[in-house]
Amino acid sequence: MNFLSGTEDISLGKLRDTLIRLEDTIIFALIERAQFSHNEPVYKAGLYKYKGCEDFEGSFLEYFLQESEKLHAKVRRYQSPDEYPFTERHLLPDPIIPALEYPQILKPNDININAKIMEFYVKHIVPSLCAMDDDQNYGSAATRDVTCLQALSQRIHYGKFVAEAKFRDPKNQPKYIEYIKARDSKAIEELLTNKKVEEDLLKRLKRKALIYGQDITEAGDFTLDANLKINVDLVVELYEKWVIPLTKEVEVAYLLERLDN
Ligand SMILES: O=C(O)C(=O)C[C@]1(C(=O)O)C=C[C@@H](O)C=C1
Structure with a gap:
């Protein structure tokens, strides 16, 4: 999202558009890896x-990620409200260009679940996504990993904006306030869950992975099902088991702190 347009729209519809666009980013990053x-x-x-x-x-991946993030920090990547580094902030250099004035949409918070993202990505995603082999392309693998991790992190931490939009909805705000005061994480999670949106997302994701994973020839033929570049079911599982639950975890964590300051 462009937070500098001066007309920042954090309606749920706009935020969901961003989440849909990030599906493409994530699928293509996985295809590359x-x-x-x-x-x-x-x-x-x-x-x-x-x-x-x-x-x-x-x-080696953690080293490469840290060094990449140091460079990205210099061009103020982690000042953007939707970017979260895997490296601890005190290890990152200051930007070499002047800071930007971002609108304060979110309540100040330190929520960062990148350690969990790294864990499921390395333990579950890479071994299922790639041939269990060693082709010596360590640098190529690590550069693709960094792209995947950054896209997943951005998507999952977008939960903060989604939670803010849901909290601002006057219809549900009294309920959120009640559950936040009661520290009732389960009730908050139930209130913010929209099963239909989740089901539609998984269906769309499967179609996208199937289409993006094909070779498309100049004659317009599709090679449906033959040599897909990505395991379609894995992409769906990634969202079902990790991306959606962790987005909700971020939403709940953010809402629990929503009334603090
Ligand atoms: O779109 C929303 O309402 C969200 O909260 C995002 C999201 C998701 O991760 O895609 C998470 C929880 C909802 O149940 C539906 C979808």
């Missing part, structure tokens, strides 16, 4: 000593 093997050493902690960074104890 799927062309390389699993490459297990990329995820093994302590395998390498990085020149100039000998104390770093994480995996």
